[in-house]
Amino acid sequence: xxxxxxxxxxxxxxxxxxxxxxxxxxxxxxxxxxxxxxxxxxxxxxxxxxxxxxxxxxxxxxxxxxxxxxxxxxxxxxxxxxxxxxxxxxxxxxxxxxxxxxxxxxxxxxxxxxxxxxxxxxxxxxxxxxxxxxxxxxxxxxxxxxxxxxxxxxxxxxxxxxxxxxxxxxxxxxxxxxxxxxxxxxxxxxxxxxxxxxxxxxxxxxxxxxxxxxxxxxxxxxxxxxxxxxxxxxxxxxxxxxxxxxxxxxxxxxxxxxxxxxxxxxxxxxxxxxxxxxxxxxxxxxxxxxxxxxxxxxxxxxxxxxxxxxxxxxxxxxxxxxxxxxxxxxxxxxxxxxxxxxxxxxxxxxxxxxxxxxxxxxxxxxxxxxxxxxxxxxxxxxxxxxxxxxxxxx
Numbered sequence: 308x309x310x311x312x313x314x315x316x317x318x319x320x321x322x323x324x325x326x327x328x329x330x331x332x333x334x335x336x337x338x339x340x341x342x343x344x345x346x347x348x349x350x351x352x353x354x355x356x357x358x359x360x361x362x363x364x365x366x367x368x369x370x371x372x373x374x375x376x377x378x379x380x381x382x383x384x385x386x387x388x389x390x391x392x393x394x395x396x397x398x399x400x401x402x403x404x405x406x407x408x409x410x411x412x413x414x415x416x417x418x419x420x421x422x423x424x425x426x427x428x429x430x431x432x433x434x435x436x437x438x439x440x441x442x443x444x445x446x447x448x449x450x451x452x453x454x455x456x457x458x459x460x461x462x463x464x465x466x467x468x469x470x471x472x473x474x475x476x477x478x479x480x481x482x483x484x485x486x487x488x489x490x491x492x493x494x495x496x497x498x499x500x501x502x503x504x505x506x507x508x509x510x511x512x513x514x515x516x517x518x519x520x521x522x523x524x525x526x527x528x529x530x531x532x533x534x535x536x537x538x539x540x541x542x543x544x545x546x547x548x549x550x551x552x553x554x555x556x557x558x559x560x561x562x563x564x565x566x567x568x569x570x571x572x573x574x575x576x577x578x579x580x581x582x583x584x585x586x587x588x589x590x591x592x593x594x595x596x597x598x599x600x601x602x603x604x605x606x607x608x609x610x611x612x613x614x615x616x617x618x619x620x621x622x623x624x625x626x627x628x629x630x631x632x633x634x635x636x637x638x639x640x641x642x643x644x645x646x647x648x649x650x651x652x653x654x655x656x657x658x659x660x661x662x663x664x665x666x667x668x669x670x671x672x673x674x675x676x677x678x679x680x681x682x683x684x685x686x687x688x689x690x691x692x693x694x695x696x697x698x699x700x701x
Contacts, residue, residue: 309602310357312339314347317364318584321591324599341598345590346370359690360384360601362594365581367537369510373612377663380630380689382610384597388453389589390581395457397580398505398535399465401559402446404574405503405531407438411571442466447501449494449517450536451476451484455507460485472497495525503531510537520545529556535580538562605667605694614658616665626669626694632687633664640685645670648678663689 311325311332322332338357342349345363348370354361361371363385373383404410415436419425446462448455451473459469463485471484472491491497494517498504504526508514518532518541532555534540541558543566549555550572558567563575581590593609600606605628607616613630631637638657645652645668653669674693683691 309341310336310339311598312336312342313344314342314349315345315364317343317345317595318588318591320588321364321593321595324592324595340602343594343598344371354379354381359692360598362598364587364590364594365390367509368611369537377612378689380663382601382607382613382630384594384601384608384610386590386593386597387609389593390583390586391453391457393583393586394454394507394535394580395461397561397576398458398533399461401533401535401574401576402441402503402505402531405533405557405559406441406444408436410574412436444468444502445470445500447472447491447497447504448488448507449473449497449504450507451480452507453480454535455505456480456483458505458507459488463487467503470497470500495522498522498525499527501530502527503533505533506536506540508536508540510539515539516542518542518545520548523549523554526554528554530554531557531559534558534560534562538564543567603694605692607665612660613663614660614665616656616658616667618656618667620696625672625674626667627674627682628690628692628694629666629668629682629688630690631664631666631685632689633659633662634687637664637685637687638666641666641668641682644678644681644685648675650674650678 309330311330313332313334325332338355340357341360341362342358343362343364345365350370350372354376358381361376361381361383363371363383366385366387368383368385371383376383415432416429419428443466445468448459448469448471451459451471455471455473459471462469469488470491471488472494516539520542523545532541543564546555546558547566547570550558550570557572557574559574561576561578561580563577567573568575581587597608600608604618604620605616605626606618607613629641642652651671653671655666655668657664657666659665679691679693682688
């Protein structure tokens with residue numbers, strides 16, 4: 308029986324993917340096999356030795372100590388693309404909020420006295436909220452992953468000129484991208500030409516403060532910046548100066564901070580990017596399927612710290628799933644111990660990513676506990692599991 312601990316509310320549509328004859332779900336398991344999380348931070352949490360996988364129902368993994376878990380041989384799964392449509396729609400809404408002064412106009416109407424002069428006063432003062440249309444304007448999209456591509460394509464459909472920048476765009480994303488999107492060879496080229504810039508990159512050492520004072524000076528006066536990616540990508544102090552000088556017309560962000568939340572040209576939203584029923588369900592279903600496939604078959608898909616290894620249900624007597632340090636002679640040592648025990652290898656799959664390697668071995672007979680102990684004691688083996696075929700009722 309697999310034990311799944313949930314640290315946040317995970318949509319029922321996802322949890323229902325766990326067959327109850329083989330899975331127990333609780334928020335309080337002391338020794339779970341896997342942990343599902345959304346926003347709760349795991350950095351200060353003691354991860355039990357029983358944990359074999361972490362599933363993040365979302366994309367960002369800043370709340371998870373990935374390096375520490377990798378050293379322990381624990382894959383961290385996330386759900387890229389599951390909330391992409393929700394974020395795309397919010398980015399488009401953000402451009403409209405900024406370009407049409409909707410928030411300011413809404414506040415103005417809300418503060419008006421309700422009397423017979425209401426309509427007259429509105430007609431006299433509405434000119435202060437005159438905005439501009441998106442059609443014909445240039446949108447720069449920094450980061451062309453699942454969300455960035457959808458934002459770029461949606462903007463093209465709105466009649467905008469779109470420039471994209473992503474030096475590491477994947478082949479699949481490139482195929483999805485509209486042919487109308489212009490490629491920028493350097494981020495500076497994108498910043499110089501754009502009327503709007505939307506960011507869709509993770510927060511890493513390379514992207515922290517990727518937009519600073521010098522970058523802001525390259526931009527057109529009156530630019531609109533949209534950050535629905537991660538806080539920290541834009542230098543707040545440099546941004547405040549650019550807002551006060553009028554260089555930046557508006558900043559629309561899903562990550563409010565104390566320094567910006569009262570600025571009249573900042574629209575701060577309470578991290579609503581993936582806050583739709585559909586996105587939460589998509590993320591939950593996706594992460595549950597990934598964790599299940601890992602626990603049951605040894606398959607790894609969308610683990611940010613492990614290689615992709617896609618396999619189907621094992622039909623052999625036994626499958627060994629071995630996570631180890633990526634050093635020479637590991638497979639040979641494991642194979643040697645299996646051969647010494649008289650076991651024949653039916654299939655073997657080995658892949659590596661940076662400092663870790665993952666090996667799946669199907670053998671022709673049951674593996675004794677003594678043999679498992681000998682394999683686990685090989686220097687560099689981080690996690691060893693014996694996977695038997697499950698007879699799950701459909």
